[in-house]
Amino acid sequence: MSFASLDALCRRLEALDHAQAMLGVDEAVNMPDGGGEKRADAMAALAGMSHEMASAPHIAEWIDKAETEDLDEAQQAAVREFRRSYVNLTCLTSEFVGRQVNARIRSEQLWRALRPKGDWKDFLPSFENIVALAREEAQMRAAVLRLDPYDAMIEQYDPGSRADEIAKVFADLKSFLKGFIPKALEAQAERRAKRPLKPFNATFPIEKQKALGLSLMRAIGFDFNHGRLDISHHPFCGGVPSDVRMTTRYRSDEFLSSLMGILHETGHGLYEQNLPKDLSPWPSAKARGMAAHESQSLFQEMQLSRRREFWEFALPLAKQHLGAEHFKGFEVDDMLAHVHRVERGFIRVDADEATYPLHVILRFELEQELISGKLAAKDVPEAWDAKMRDYLGLSTIGNPKDGPMQDVHWPSGAFGYFPSYTLGAMMAAQQWAALSRTHPTVSDDIRRGDFTAINDWRRTNIWSKASTLSTPELMRQATGEPLSARHFEAHLKERYL
Amino acid sequence: MSFASLDALCRRLEALDHAQAMLGVDEAVNMPDGGGEKRADAMAALAGMSHEMASAPHIAEWIDKAETEDLDEAQQAAVREFRRSYVNLTCLTSEFVGRQVNARIRSEQLWRALRPKGDWKDFLPSFENIVALAREEAQMRAAVLRLDPYDAMIEQYDPGSRADEIAKVFADLKSFLKGFIPKALEAQAERRAKRPLKPFNATFPIEKQKALGLSLMRAIGFDFNHGRLDISHHPFCGGVPSDVRMTTRYRSDEFLSSLMGILHETGHGLYEQNLPKDLSPWPSAKARGMAAHESQSLFQEMQLSRRREFWEFALPLAKQHLGAEHFKGFEVDDMLAHVHRVERGFIRVDADEATYPLHVILRFELEQELISGKLAAKDVPEAWDAKMRDYLGLSTIGNPKDGPMQDVHWPSGAFGYFPSYTLGAMMAAQQWAALSRTHPTVSDDIRRGDFTAINDWRRTNIWSKASTLSTPELMRQATGEPLSARHFEAHLKERYL
Numbered sequence: 001m002s003f004a005s006l007d008a009l010c011r012r013l014e015a016l017d018h019a020q021a022m023l024g025v026d027e028a029v030n031m032p033d034g035g036g037e038k039r040a041d042a043m044a045a046l047a048g049m050s051h052e053m054a055s056a057p058h059i060a061e062w063i064d065k066a067e068t069e070d071l072d073e074a075q076q077a078a079v080r081e082f083r084r085s086y087v088n089l090t091c092l093t094s095e096f097v098g099r100q101v102n103a104r105i106r107s108e109q110l111w112r113a114l115r116p117k118g119d120w121k122d123f124l125p126s127f128e129n130i131v132a133l134a135r136e137e138a139q140m141r142a143a144v145l146r147l148d149p150y151d152a153m154i155e156q157y158d159p160g161s162r163a164d165e166i167a168k169v170f171a172d173l174k175s176f177l178k179g180f181i182p183k184a185l186e187a188q189a190e191r192r193a194k195r196p197l198k199p200f201n202a203t204f205p206i207e208k209q210k211a212l213g214l215s216l217m218r219a220i221g222f223d224f225n226h227g228r229l230d231i232s233h234h235p236f237c238g239g240v241p242s243d244v245r246m247t248t249r250y251r252s253d254e255f256l257s258s259l260m261g262i263l264h265e266t267g268h269g270l271y272e273q274n275l276p277k278d279l280s281p282w283p284s285a286k287a288r289g290m291a292a293h294e295s296q297s298l299f300q301e302m303q304l305s306r307r308r309e310f311w312e313f314a315l316p317l318a319k320q321h322l323g324a325e326h327f328k329g330f331e332v333d334d335m336l337a338h339v340h341r342v343e344r345g346f347i348r349v350d351a352d353e354a355t356y357p358l359h360v361i362l363r364f365e366l367e368q369e370l371i372s373g374k375l376a377a378k379d380v381p382e383a384w385d386a387k388m389r390d391y392l393g394l395s396t397i398g399n400p401k402d403g404p405m406q407d408v409h410w411p412s413g414a415f416g417y418f419p420s421y422t423l424g425a426m427m428a429a430q431q432w433a434a435l436s437r438t439h440p441t442v443s444d445d446i447r448r449g450d451f452t453a454i455n456d457w458r459r460t461n462i463w464s465k466a467s468t469l470s471t472p473e474l475m476r477q478a479t480g481e482p483l484s485a486r487h488f489e490a491h492l493k494e495r496y497l
Numbered sequence: 498m499s500f501a502s503l504d505a506l507c508r509r510l511e512a513l514d515h516a517q518a519m520l521g522v523d524e525a526v527n528m529p530d531g532g533g534e535k536r537a538d539a540m541a542a543l544a545g546m547s548h549e550m551a552s553a554p555h556i557a558e559w560i561d562k563a564e565t566e567d568l569d570e571a572q573q574a575a576v577r578e579f580r581r582s583y584v585n586l587t588c589l590t591s592e593f594v595g596r597q598v599n600a601r602i603r604s605e606q607l608w609r610a611l612r613p614k615g616d617w618k619d620f621l622p623s624f625e626n627i628v629a630l631a632r633e634e635a636q637m638r639a640a641v642l643r644l645d646p647y648d649a650m651i652e653q654y655d656p657g658s659r660a661d662e663i664a665k666v667f668a669d670l671k672s673f674l675k676g677f678i679p680k681a682l683e684a685q686a687e688r689r690a691k692r693p694l695k696p697f698n699a700t701f702p703i704e705k706q707k708a709l710g711l712s713l714m715r716a717i718g719f720d721f722n723h724g725r726l727d728i729s730h731h732p733f734c735g736g737v738p739s740d741v742r743m744t745t746r747y748r749s750d751e752f753l754s755s756l757m758g759i760l761h762e763t764g765h766g767l768y769e770q771n772l773p774k775d776l777s778p779w780p781s782a783k784a785r786g787m788a789a790h791e792s793q794s795l796f797q798e799m800q801l802s803r804r805r806e807f808w809e810f811a812l813p814l815a816k817q818h819l820g821a822e823h824f825k826g827f828e829v830d831d832m833l834a835h836v837h838r839v840e841r842g843f844i845r846v847d848a849d850e851a852t853y854p855l856h857v858i859l860r861f862e863l864e865q866e867l868i869s870g871k872l873a874a875k876d877v878p879e880a881w882d883a884k885m886r887d888y889l890g891l892s893t894i895g896n897p898k899d900g901p902m903q904d905v906h907w908p909s910g911a912f913g914y915f916p917s918y919t920l921g922a923m924m925a926a927q928q929w930a931a932l933s934r935t936h937p938t939v940s941d942d943i944r945r946g947d948f949t950a951i952n953d954w955r956r957t958n959i960w961s962k963a964s965t966l967s968t969p970e971l972m973r974q975a976t977g978e979p980l981s982a983r984h985f986e987a988h989l990k991e992r993y994l
Contacts, residue, residue: 015542018535019516022523030527034722035740038515038777045512049546225531243532280535 002065003075006082009053009062010281016050018240025245028232055090077468078282085283088156091144092137100133104413111411118401120381127411128377131370134415138371150371153416157290158423160470163368165483166419169426170361173485177358178391180489184342184354184496191337198334202326206250212321213248213262216314219449220300222246222266223273235261237268237297241280244269255322256338260301267300268293270455274463285466288474290417294424295431296462302353302425303432303491304454309446311335342496344392346402353425354492358391360422363407367415380404427475429488431462434479499562500572503579506550506559507778513547515737522742525729552587574965575779582780585653588641589634597630601910608908615898617878624908625874628867631912635868647868650913654787655920657967660865662980663916666923667858670982674855675888677986681839681851681993688834695831699823701752709752709818710745710759713811716946717797719743719763720770732758734765734794738777741766752819753835757798764797765790767952771960782963785971787914791921792928793959799850799922800929800988801951806943808832839993841889843899850922851989855888857919860904864912877901924972926985928959931976 020043027039063086066079092100107126114123138149145152150163214229227244239245246265250258271287279285287293304310311332318335319327342352348359366383369375375383384404385397396403404410409417435457436442445453461478475483517540524536560583563576589597604623611620635646642649647660711726724741736742743762747755768784776782784790801807808829815832816824839849845856863880866872872880881901882894893900901907906914932954933939942950958975972980 011538012542012546015539015546018539019520019543022520023516026519026523030725030727031740032722032725034720035724035737038737038739041508042512042515045509046516049509049512223531225529227532228527228529230527240532240535242535243528 001069002062003069003071003079005062006059006066006079007281009059010078010082010283013050013054014281016046016053020046020050021238021240022243022245025230025238025247028234028236028238029230029245029247051089055086059086060090074279074282074284077284078279081282081284081467084159087144088141091141093140096133096136096140100137100413103129103133108408108412111405111408115401115405118399118405120400120405123405123411124378127380130411130413131377134413135371135373137413138415150368150416153371154419155416157417157420158292158471159289159467160472161291161419161423165472166364166423169483169485170357170364170419170422173357173422173426173488174361174391176485176489177354180492180496181342181344181354181358181392184492185344187497188340188342195333195337197337198330200254200326202323203252204255204322204326206252208322209250209255209258212255212318213259215317215321216259217246217262217266217269219313219317219451220263220266220270220304221451221455222269226273227269229262235265237265237272239272241272241275241277244272255318260305260339263305264297264301267297270300270458271296271463274455274459275466276464279466284468288465288467288469289471290420291423291427291471292462292474294420295427296424296458298353298425299428299431299458303428304446304451306336306339306353306495307443307446308332308336309443311339312447313449340495344394346388346394346396346399347406349406354496355392357422357425360418362387362391363409363418364422367410367418371415423471423483426483426485426488429491430475430479430481430483431458432491433487434461498566499559500566500568500576502559503556503563503576504778506556507575507579507780510547510551511778513543513550517543517547518735518737519740519742522727522735522744525731525733525735526727526742526744548586552583556583557587571776571779571781574781575776578779578781578964581656584641585638588638590637593630593633593637597634597910600626600630605905605909608902608905612898612902615896615902617897617902620902620908621875624877627908627910628874631910632868632870634910635912647865647913650868651916652913654914654917655789655968656786656964657969658788658916658920662969663861663920666980666982667854667861667916667919670854670919670923670986671858671888673982673986674851677989677993678839678841678851678855678889681989682841684994685837685839692830692834694834695827697751697823699820700749701819701823703747703749705819706747706752706755709815710756712814712818713756714743714759714763714766716810716814716948717760717763717767717801718948718952719766723770724766726759732762734762734769736769738769738772738774741769752815757802757836760802761794761798764794767797767955768793768960771952771956772963773961776963781965785962785964785966786968787917788920788924788968789959789971791917792924793921793955795850795922796925796928796955800925801943801948803833803836803850803992804940804943805829805833806940808836809944810946837992841891843885843891843893843896844903846903851993852889854919854922857915859884859888860906860915861919864907864915868912920968920980923980923982923985926988927972927976927978927980928955929988930984931958 023039023043023046027036031039063079063083071079107130110123110126134153135149138153141147141152141155142149145155147155148163154161154163210229217229218224226242227239227246230245230247231249232247233249235248237244237246246262246269248258248262248265271293275287276285315327315330315332315335342354344355345351348356351359362384365387366375366380369383370377370380381397381400381404385395388394388396388403409415435454439445439453439457442454445451462474465474465477469477472483520536520540520543524533528536560576560580568576604627607620607623631650632646635650638644638649638652639646642652644652645660651658651660707726714726715721723739724736724743727742727744728746729744730746732745734741734743743759743766745755745759745762768790772784773782812824812827812829812832839851841852842848845853848856859881862884863872863877866880867874867877878894878897878901882892885891885893885900932951936942936950936954939951942948959971962971962974966974969980
């Protein structure tokens with residue numbers, strides 16, 4: 001039975017994944033610095049074993065034979081997804097992987113050293129090498145997958161998503177946002193003239209912030225029997241579906257950045273916790289990809305937790321945990337003024353939900369040209385600046401630190417990843433629209449802090465599907481239509497105008 | 498190069514060990530209950546991979562060939578130890594290992610359920626099976642190792658230790674203790690008549706206890722850049738040499754049990770942290786075995802930290818961290834009255850350093866007879882009772898919960914492990930004697946909280962040797978004589994009479 005062989009292999013790979021995931025969490029949360037070197041050795045060795053096992057040549061035969069065996073639907077989906085991941089895993093030669101891993105590590109290290117100084121000149125040779133390798137990689141992937149080179153890169157992160165489809169929705173969104181943002185800023189100024197932003201002038205002890213975060217996570221449906229919340233320098237959602245490890249970072253002069261971060265990561269956590277547990281070793285039972293995952297965190301953060309009804313529910317809890325004395329005269333509108341801020345800025349990770357997509361579209365457009373060869377690595381700063389001026393009215397010329405040197409993605413060789421963020425934002429808005437159609441009382445639910453029906457919808461339509469469908473097909477089946485920008489645009493208009 | 502193949506294998510095994518060690522720590526310290534099932538699956542799969550890799554048949558050839566290669570001393574030691582561990586790992590048939598693993602898991606589970614009720618009758622069939630398997634195991638090991646069956650079992654835990662040598666030292670110690678304990682109890686009563694035991698009537702907040710524990714660990718030489726202290730239900734010292742994870746458990750009504758536990762585990766931790774780091778993947782660079790490890794924790798706890806000079810150093814720190822108000826009228830003698838208590842009892846893990854060896858000798862004598870077949874599993878309660886009455890004047894008849902059902906070792910199939918505890922205690926006393934001979938000012942060092950010279954001696958004579966010598970040879974080289982009971986006996990007389 002070849003399927004049985006694949007199944008046994010999946011169980012071993014799951015154990016290695018489990019170990020790597022938990023070692024990663026421990027490294028970020030608990031590990032003393034001196035443990036780092038040996039930890040890195042162990043992680044590299046485990047990754048090597050995992051790759052070796054998952055890419056062994058005889059697996060191709062197992063997959064071929066398994067496809068001829070008498071399998072149920074779930075098993076067929078597992079074989080399908082196993083083929084997809086096997087092909088993606090094996091389409092690069094090991095000679096190339098060796099060259100690329102080295103170049104990536106060196107480039108990322110160099111970037112970390114040069115970024116604070118904004119030293120583009122010294123970074124460029126390394127970046128040119130990375131771009132050349134990415135082009136080579138895209139060609140290799142494209143040849144095996146029979147896709148366009150850039151599509152073959154996206155395929156790693158969002159199976160089934162294609163650049164020409166993305167470009168259409170992004171073009172729509174871009175033209176909308178260029179007109180929308182000035183209007184949103186104007187509307188915001190008017191609101192603030194009527195109701196000035198109330199600052200928090202208080203110290204919020206970490207223990208109290210944590211208690212508030214935990215109480216909201218619990219209300220939202222995070223299962224603390226299968227997960228926990230810790231502290232790390234960079235917040236993340238890691239671990240395994242049976243034991244999801246979320247982290248946050250607290251600052252005591254304000255509580256909203258940590259709290260909104262917790263709510264965002266809880267969206268990732270719910271997805272992981274609600275994947276089909278009994279099929280967990282199979283690739284078909286894993287989360288679908290980066291855009292789908294981001295759609296879940298943004299659904300939680302943007303669609304649910306920055307909504308007025310959510311703050312009708314959450315403001316009393318915040319008062320209770322943090323002390324009502326810090327919220328004197330605060331109404332829900334005052335909280336919304338904090339969580340609905342629009343501002344043009346240089347830095348993607350600091351951007352709000354309205355300006356964020358323009359940062360992503362800029363990168364999407366540039367990396368397509370980088371992969372196709374239309375754009376040379378050395379010309380990136382000028383191209384970046386031109387688009388920043390066009391989309392956000394900001395110039396980054398002479399300021400590469402706040403321009404093309406701000407993200408780790410390209411220095412570490414990840415091309416094709418950026419679109420996921422904005423695909424996720426649009427998917428989240430479209431899911432919210434679909435959910436609202438079938439559950440007209442959803443706003444009342446949120447106001448009461450009752451997420452049962454909402455989570456049932458998400459479980460049925462997204463979480464339980466895991467990787468049995470491509471990213472576009474997952475969206476089509478969940479929402480009854482292909483991905484479009486219109487729901488996200490409607491959402492922005494409703495919230496900010 | 499066969500040595501190069503062994504070396505590469507060692508690095509992969511080290512990564513798997515690293516993962517298993519850290520997953521074990523995480524399970525005890527952080528994991529939510531619901532994560533347990535998948536964690537167990539992952540641990541079992543990693544253990545399986547590790548065993549498969551470490552016992553592959555071609556390794557025998559690598560070892561043979563490596564022995565003919567031109568190797569330096571450290572490499573030769575690595576090959577020697579690799580052969581020893583390979584032979585120990587492969588001397589059981591996989592058919593037998595399968596049967597035994599199942600029986601052990603079921604027997605341990607049954608024991609956990611029946612122990613609270615002291616239900617020996619229902620446990621007996623499972624225990625008889627475990628004993629039968631242990632006899633079979635001992636025979637198999639003996640045939641390959643050309644040792645007596647019980648020696649072959651000990652060999653897993655303390656390479657080079659032999660039952661007849663142990664029996665001689667234990668006989669000496671037993672006859673000493675049977676006379677010594679009544680005298681020690683009498684002397685204790687006299688001391689208490691003069692100076693009644695001062696109770697602590699206070700609440701000691703966990704944070705303050707932790708700060709005291711950390712300050713003593715730091716003073717003693719624990720490296721917090723390569724380790725940390727956490728909380729778990731059962732205290733342990735785990736992790737890897739580059740990242741030692743110690744745990745304790747606090748109760749707020751007293752601080753000494755947790756503190757002495759921390760000092761004990763710190764002894765284990767120092768051993769791990771001071772193994773030769775640059776050779777870490779090789780088996781020759783690991784800690785020597787159970788007795789050697791226990792000698793390090795007991796050296797720290799019994800030889801150093803229950804000594805008068807240690808409390809001259811530690812009492813001011815305890816006052817500083819826990820609050821001087823709880824120590825009103827406390828002198829060093831009052832602390833010593835707490836940490837030098839002798840009391841006959843049923844339970845080994847609750848025993849003091851004077852009565853503990855009798856618990857061990859009882860088990861050592863019974864398990865030899867169990868393995869040889871002289872004693873039947875069903876007759877253990879009577880044999881246990883007879884020895885308890887003889888050695889400690891306590892009867893356990895009709896009370897198997899406080900008799901043969903108290904320990905996890907036999908129910909989980911571990912025979913040959915028990916002697917390690919008392920071997921460790923004697924080794925620690927003998928190490929202290931050797932250290933005191935070469936460093937006459939050692940008591941002053943302790944009084945000042947300066948452990949530099951002490952740790953230098955331990956590093957040179959024990960820690961840096963790792964597994965390059967057998968347990969008896971390690972002791973011989975470190976102390977200039979073979980293991981004997983006399984230093985431990987002298988230590989007890991000095992402390993308790």
